[in-house]
Amino acid sequence: xxxxxxxxxxxGVVTLGDHEAHARTVLDAxxxxxxxxxxADESTxxxxxxxxxDIRLHPRILRPVAGGHTRVSLLGRTxxxxxxxxxxxxxxxxxPDGELATAVAASAQEAGLVLSTQASTPLEAVADAIRDxxxxxxxxxxxxxxxxxxxxxxxxxxxxxxxxxxxVLTVDAPCNGARDRERRAGFRLPAGVSAVNLAGLPPRxxxxxxxxxxALFDDLLRDAPTWDDIAWLQANTxxxxxxxxxxxxxxxxxxxxxxxxxxxxxxxxxxxLDTVSSTAHVLPxxxxxxxxxxxxxxxxxxxxxxxxxxxxxxxxxxxLIGRPYIYGLANAGALGVAHVIRLLRDELExxxxxxxxxxxxxxxxxxxxxxxx
Numbered sequence: 001x002x003x004x005x006x007x008x009x010x011x012g013v014v015t016l017g018d019h020e021a022h023a024r025t026v027l028d029a030x031x032x033x034x035x036x037x038x039x040a041d042e043s044t045x046x047x048x049x050x051x052x053x054d055i056r057l058h059p060r061i062l063r064p065v066a067g068g069h070t071r072v073s074l075l076g077r078t079x080x081x082x083x084x085x086x087x088x089x090x091x092x093x094x095x096p097d098g099e100l101a102t103a104v105a106a107s108a109q110e111a112g113l114v115l116s117t118q119a120s121t122p123l124e125a126v127a128d129a130i131r132d133x134x135x136x137x138x139x140x141x142x143x144x145x146x147x148x149x150x151x152x153x154x155x156x157x158x159x160x161x162x163x164x165x166x167x168v169l170t171v172d173a174p175c176n177g178a179r180d181r182e183r184r185a186g187f188r189l190p191a192g193v194s195a196v197n198l199a200g201l202p203p204r205x206x207x208x209x210x211x212x213x214x215a216l217f218d219d220l221l222r223d224a225p226t227w228d229d230i231a232w233l234q235a236n237t238x239x240x241x242x243x244x245x246x247x248x249x250x251x252x253x254x255x256x257x258x259x260x261x262x263x264x265x266x267x268x269x270x271x272x273l274d275t276v277s278s279t280a281h282v283l284p285x286x287x288x289x290x291x292x293x294x295x296x297x298x299x300x301x302x303x304x305x306x307x308x309x310x311x312x313x314x315x316x317x318x319x320l321i322g323r324p325y326i327y328g329l330a331n332a333g334a335l336g337v338a339h340v341i342r343l344l345r346d347e348l349e350x351x352x353x354x355x356x357x358x359x360x361x362x363x364x365x366x367x368x369x370x371x372x373x
Contacts, residue, residue, distance in 0.1 A: 004101040007332040009339055016303045016324040019340055023094075023327035031093045033185035035326050038270035039177030044278065045270035048301030051278035055310050060356030060364040068358035070348055074112075074295055074318055075166060075240060075261060079137055081345050082312060082360060084112030085337075086269075086299050086320035087142035087168065087244075092120040092193050094330040102329060103130050105337035109345070112137035114168050114320065117144045117155070118195040127162040142168040142244070145233070147223035148202050155197065156237050166261055167237060170268075172245025174224035175216060177272040230258060242295075247282050249289035262295030262317070269300060269322055280310070287315025305347025312360050313368045 010022045024032060038045035070081040085106050092098030099121040106113040107130040115126050123141060130136050141159040146152055159167065179187075207219045234241055240261025246252050247267060255263050265283050267276045279300035290296055298311050299320035311319050321344070328336030357363045 004097040004104050004334040007335050009332050009335060013331065013339075014343070016327075016340060016343060019324060019327040019331055019336065023330040026330045027094065029185050030187055030190070031330075033181045033187050034090070035088075035094065035323060035330075037179055037181035038274065039179055039272055040274035042181070042270060043275050044267055044273075047278040048267070048270055048280070049303060050301070051280035052301055052304070052307040052310055055280060055314075055368050057306065057310070057351075057355055058366055058369055059354060060367075063356035063358070063364070065353050065356065065358045068349075068352060070345065070352070070360060072312075072318060072360055074138065077138060079112065079318070080110035080135075081348065082308065082316070082318035083341060083344055083348075084114060084137065084297070084318055084320045085325050085341075086266075086322040087114045087116035087119075087170075088322050088326055089116045089118030089195065090120045090189065090193055091326065091329060093190060094326050095333050097333050098329075099126050100129055101334035102325065102337050105325075105328075105334040105341065106130070107133045107136035108334075109338050109341040110135050110137050111341045112140065112318070114140045114142050115164075116142050117197060119197055120193050121196065123158060123164070123197050124162045127164060131163045138166065139164050140166040140168050140242070142170060143233075144170055144173070145225045145229055146198070146201055147204050149232070151201050152233075153236055156233070156239075158197075160237065160239060164239065166240045166242055167233070168242045168244050168264065169225075169230070169233065170244045171225065171230075172247075172266065172268050173272050174221055177268075177274065179271065227254065227258075230260070234258065234260070242297075246286065247276060247279075249285050252286045252289045252294075256290055256293045260294065262297060263290075264320065265296065265298040265300075265316075266320075267300055280307075280314075283311065283316060284314045290315075302344075305344055305349070305351045308344065308348045309351040309355065309357065309360075309363070310368050313363045 072079050072082045099119045103126045141164040209215050242262040243255050244264040245266050246263045265279050279298050283298050295317045297318050298316045325337045325340045328340035
């Protein structure tokens with residue numbers, strides 16, 4: 001397999017925000033609408049980002065922090081740091097090397113990788129590129145349950161055989177959100193980019209929608225997953241199942257009751273239902289509900305190392321980023337993705353040192369305050 005091309009970083013790019021600004025000049029209008037856009041008025045997209053800033057740090061001084069580190073434990077593994085790459089579809093729309101470049105960069109930076117069902121690179125090729133790297137982070141496969149259980153089972157078996165270590169089941173998108181920005185741009189997948197891992201999916205059953213019925217409620221949503229499908233999936237895989245898209249404490253408690261592998265507090269990056277709460281505001285409520293009973297991850301709006309530290313202080317086991325690494329990918333391929341991860345990890349180390357946090361399991365009590373309801 002051809003390795004990702006070596007690129008150079010754009011001059012003056014020293015933050016994740018810089019990567020975003022430069023990517024805006026690199027991506028065409030079609031790709032920008034897809035990767036940067038959210039649902040409806042994009043209120044949640046903005047709230048996700050600014051909610052972390054609303055949380056203030058109250059550092060401790062004169063604490064011994066020499067010899068500190070960013071290591072965390074997750075699903076039986078010790079990770080070099082708590083930063084994972086969230087599933088993002090169609091990455092070859094951002095760069096020709098797509099998911100392959102992302103995987104190589106994640107492995108080089110010891111970051112976990114969650115590959116999307118709608119990846120534009122075969123799941124086996126991504127796994128083959130990094131599976132044997134002894135220093136790589138976790139390799140997980142994100143699953144959208146399709147209307148055909150046989151096909152779902154085939155996808156699961158492919159992921160198991162390829163060496164993926166967990167399934168991340170997205171549960172907050174039974175249908176697409178109202179993506180106005182994409183509609184304004186006339187979004188279409190470019191030639192040569194597709195969800196290659198869904199090749200061979202049988203067509204949805206034909207249903208007649210009678211006059212007065214809804215094409216959404218009376219057709220599409222008949223195939224939407226429920227808690228019964230979660231139990232089916234658990235019974236049909238040897239891999240841990242992690243639910244992505246949990247925002248309510250009662251749903252978190254149900255996940256714990258079912259002994260799932262973990263949950264991800266997520267609002268799909270503001271791409272499904274607009275005006276839902278930011279993940280920063282929801283996280284502590286979910287953490288209280290779980291009381292340490294399940295691994296708890298969070299994504300949405302994380303752009304600084306201080307954001308990562310705040311998430312960990314509020315009860316997260318790890319964090320995921322999405323758009324930032326896609327912007328890095330667009331800017332400089334694998335090098336750009338690696339740069340984004342490294343920037344965030346370096347900022348996390350600085351934040352820990354300046355707050356008196358020697359390790360992430362010894363964050364000073366009271367470090368974070370002013371989490372709004």
